[in-house]
Amino acid sequence: MLQRIQTIFFTLALVCIALPLFGSALFTLINDKSEIIVDAFKVTRGPHTQNHFFWIVIVLTVLLLTITLLTYKNRKLQMKLGWTSFLLLFVLSSWIAVTIFFNPDFAKTEKSLGFGFIALIVALPLIYFGLRGVKKDQALIDSLNRLR
Secondary structure, eight states: OTTSHHHHHHHHHHHHHHGGGGTOOSEEEEOSSOEEEEOSSEEEETTEEEEOSHHHHHHHHHHHHHHHHHOTTOHHHHHHHHHHHHHHHHHHHHHHHHHHHSOGGGTTSEEEEOHHHHHHHHHHHHHHHHHHHHHHHHHHHHHHHHHO
16 A cells, blocks of 8 residues: 555645645735635634634545545545545635635735645645556556456
8 A cells, every 4th residue: 555656645635635724824815904814714804703614625525535545455436536535625726716816805905825725736636646546556457357
């Protein structure tokens, strides 16, 4: 399991996806009157905080990717779970990007992406490269089966 390259890619993606859960800001909006900091658990507007639910999707993606990492003996299930976690992370990243850039309430604010959002974007190609490694393993097994 540890000698496979996709394990390294999935582990790095898992670390990148889990970073926002440890307090990294997803994005910051700076207006002339206030500053809004959004992390995985809350939106901070000056002294006021408001809860939101980005963390549910992040935790679900972390769990799916962990299960993907541990199902190395069943490559078809690993591919399905990997693609599901990839799509879930893509939807989450798109949701955050639409929230930042296309919301008319934030049209005249200065936008700054946080380290948490950048880590989520970095995790997308890592999951893809892990899925390519699983696909190569499956092709190798299929070619060995043809030789028998």
